[in-house]
Amino acid sequence: MDRNQLQRQVALKRSFLFEQCYLDPQQFVQLEELQDDANPNFVEEIVTLFYKDSARLFQKIEQALYSRPIDFAKLDDYMHQFKGSTSSIGAIKVKNECSQFKEFCLAANADGCVRALERVKQEHQTLRIHLENYFQLRRQAGLVQRV
Amino acid sequence: MESSFSSPRNDTFPAGLRVLVVDDDPTWLKILEKMLKRCSYEVTTCGLARDALHLLRQKKDGYDMVISDVNMPDMDGFRLLEHLGLEMDLPVIMMSVDGETSRVMRGVQHGACDYLLKPIRMKELRNIWQHVFRKKIHEIRDIESHESLEGILGVGWKTENRKKPDRNRKKPKKKKNRTESLIRSGSDQYDEGYFLSADDLTSSRKRKDVDNKYDDKDFADFSSTKKARVVWSVDLHQKFVKAVHHIGFDKVGPKKILDLMNVPWLTRENVASHLQKYRLYLSRLQKENELKSSCGGMKHSDYSSKDAQGSFGLQNSISIQQSDAAHGSFKVSGDNLVSQRVGTKSHESDIEGIVSEPVAEPKKGSNGNISDPQKTRSPQMDFNNSYAETKKCLIGNVPDSQKISTPQVHPSHSIALVESEVNFTEFESAIPTKYSWNEIPLNKAQKPLIQLNSGFNKPPLPGPHSHFQVDRVQSIPSISSRPSTAEEDVTGPAKSKPSYSECINTQGSHVSPSTTDSFPDQIKSCLVNHQVSEAISTSTANMEYQGFNLNCITDLESAQRNLIMGSASPFASLDDGFQICWYQGDCYGMNLGLQNIEFPEYNDPALVSEVPAHLYDALRFDYPCEPSEYSVMGQGLFIS
Numbered sequence: 001m002d003r004n005q006l007q008r009q010v011a012l013k014r015s016f017l018f019e020q021c022y023l024d025p026q027q028f029v030q031l032e033e034l035q036d037d038a039n040p041n042f043v044e045e046i047v048t049l050f051y052k053d054s055a056r057l058f059q060k061i062e063q064a065l066y067s068r069p070i071d072f073a074k075l076d077d078y079m080h081q082f083k084g085s086t087s088s089i090g091a092i093k094v095k096n097e098c099s100q101f102k103e104f105c106l107a108a109n110a111d112g113c114v115r116a117l118e119r120v121k122q123e124h125q126t127l128r129i130h131l132e133n134y135f136q137l138r139r140q141a142g143l144v145q146r147v
Numbered sequence: 148m149e150s151s152f153s154s155p156r157n158d159t160f161p162a163g164l165r166v167l168v169v170d171d172d173p174t175w176l177k178i179l180e181k182m183l184k185r186c187s188y189e190v191t192t193c194g195l196a197r198d199a200l201h202l203l204r205q206k207k208d209g210y211d212m213v214i215s216d217v218n219m220p221d222m223d224g225f226r227l228l229e230h231l232g233l234e235m236d237l238p239v240i241m242m243s244v245d246g247e248t249s250r251v252m253r254g255v256q257h258g259a260c261d262y263l264l265k266p267i268r269m270k271e272l273r274n275i276w277q278h279v280f281r282k283k284i285h286e287i288r289d290i291e292s293h294e295s296l297e298g299i300l301g302v303g304w305k306t307e308n309r310k311k312p313d314r315n316r317k318k319p320k321k322k323k324n325r326t327e328s329l330i331r332s333g334s335d336q337y338d339e340g341y342f343l344s345a346d347d348l349t350s351s352r353k354r355k356d357v358d359n360k361y362d363d364k365d366f367a368d369f370s371s372t373k374k375a376r377v378v379w380s381v382d383l384h385q386k387f388v389k390a391v392h393h394i395g396f397d398k399v400g401p402k403k404i405l406d407l408m409n410v411p412w413l414t415r416e417n418v419a420s421h422l423q424k425y426r427l428y429l430s431r432l433q434k435e436n437e438l439k440s441s442c443g444g445m446k447h448s449d450y451s452s453k454d455a456q457g458s459f460g461l462q463n464s465i466s467i468q469q470s471d472a473a474h475g476s477f478k479v480s481g482d483n484l485v486s487q488r489v490g491t492k493s494h495e496s497d498i499e500g501i502v503s504e505p506v507a508e509p510k511k512g513s514n515g516n517i518s519d520p521q522k523t524r525s526p527q528m529d530f531n532n533s534y535a536e537t538k539k540c541l542i543g544n545v546p547d548s549q550k551i552s553t554p555q556v557h558p559s560h561s562i563a564l565v566e567s568e569v570n571f572t573e574f575e576s577a578i579p580t581k582y583s584w585n586e587i588p589l590n591k592a593q594k595p596l597i598q599l600n601s602g603f604n605k606p607p608l609p610g611p612h613s614h615f616q617v618d619r620v621q622s623i624p625s626i627s628s629r630p631s632t633a634e635e636d637v638t639g640p641a642k643s644k645p646s647y648s649e650c651i652n653t654q655g656s657h658v659s660p661s662t663t664d665s666f667p668d669q670i671k672s673c674l675v676n677h678q679v680s681e682a683i684s685t686s687t688a689n690m691e692y693q694g695f696n697l698n699c700i701t702d703l704e705s706a707q708r709n710l711i712m713g714s715a716s717p718f719a720s721l722d723d724g725f726q727i728c729w730y731q732g733d734c735y736g737m738n739l740g741l742q743n744i745e746f747p748e749y750n751d752p753a754l755v756s757e758v759p760a761h762l763y764d765a766l767r768f769d770y771p772c773e774p775s776e777y778s779v780m781g782q783g784l785f786i787s
Binding site: 024026027030031033034039042045046049050053077080081083084085087088089090 | 172174175177178181182185218243244266268269
């Protein structure tokens, strides 16, 4: 594929992510605007950091979820932290699933929480794949500067 | 002129604004750092609240503002906010994913300049410099008013500054708190600026302000526009509280307070703003107390009964506090404990006022001192008794033999409350129960807290709140080691209690007795803020020292243990003179040497004498916590 085609693909992918509500365009664009010579791959750095931190938060959540008795308040708190984290990259679908999880916490519904957590993780992983694909396209299209 | 050495950023304000960002989320931290750098600000990031506090304390003038997240693992964002506001008077912006009105309101109540919702946009960050600028303007105004006052009086404002108004000096690094110098300065020379007329001053100041905004923070000079703010030291606050009590909380007004305080360099504006903070603090404490208090408030009011002062040395310290300015004493004694409470409650001039706070004064009740509404009934006795009693009482109306006075121990329920809350007592125990809390004139409008005390001596006291403290005493083994011990002992443990109550009181508006619960909160808050937990163990020891009680009445919740511990930590620093921060509802960290703790106002030498030994020892603890965080010392401060 020539460069132009690749670049078009990148643009398409980006639009797809927004249209499908995977990502909040406002936040994503904000991140893109922060990219400059000092941080040419800023968005990718942020996404990487987000996923790395997510692992830590998931661990905390699972630990709390599988301990007995369940401390729903704590669980809610951890999920709140995670939710705040998702807002950093504007992950809409993931955030929505987080809200669901919090609802179950409020209702002290352990089963509901377990299921909701699964959905959160699913969305989280799906988005990850899309984003990795997106960044790869960018690299291929020569849009990524080698620092 | 200032601009000569001003860094480049000064010329292009707000560029170069030194911002400290605190957020436990690394992703957001990175984003914010990048955004702020885009705005040409100088950014420092921190993942933990305590690291942030550490950084800020190290370099007092190292930052222009702080942006902090509300939910953080090691410390509640609001607590950090209060610390910052009190200790450093820096503009703080809160951030959160949660934009619920109640939370935002809380943020504002705690002193936040602004509250941003995540996700945060660049444009929101571009304008944060306005908060820094606004503060500077206010400072200038304060200075100017000072100036004019000085002009009128023909007195040079002596500030201790760092010696010269040499603006060009980049650093004399006197990072000392300017206000401290201001306050403490005795005869330092006045910056020439001060001799200018108000107008000149204003203009020169304004100029300086802009130019020097980012100047070397070492500007110790008073003329430095950077910091002209008044540092409310323990002593000063004590005077303030005393004055407030003397006037009567209802009739209080900045002018009256200023007149009574008789501090030449202080302006009406300074007092007014401090009064506002104080009121907020008290009302917050009160609310917390009301929520929590099941006991019905501690009888802090009893404290007021200065009489108690006479009796025990320890008590004296407490009572002194009480009498003096209820608040003042608290504060001072506790140094950091939020003794603030003291002021607000019904302490009538005498009453230690503090008493009213939920401080588990109830213990006092047992002491008997408490019983007298305001007059320290046999202060010593009371104290001892109360202390012992409180201990007992707290536990459950322990009718200690010591209880001299009355049965008051209503504490049973209060005790229950107290217990939980009392945990602080450990904290408080340090604080000499002397507070006339018990004494606190119930008649006065004692805030519900006093009721706690009522249990103690005074039959009239309705609230068993006082017991509140008692429990704590018991719980605190270290402190109350001698629950029923003789008077001496009583004072010991009692000390903690009363002070505790005091502390608690300070938490919120003089802890209304009803809020025994609040007591713990207060304590907790005091301590909690500071990672008390570690310190607690040590603090317990302190509790015995009267001084401590006052300090941390903050949230009891975790407090009980923590409190004690927490208070302990501050003590460590006491030796070196910790910083006293008037934390709203929290403990004060004071940078006073222990010696400073004396309460000049308190004229009961006898009282104090007893304490010193203990207090100093207590203070010697090595509290893991930073002193500033716990003003537990408060009570202990009774040390003369």
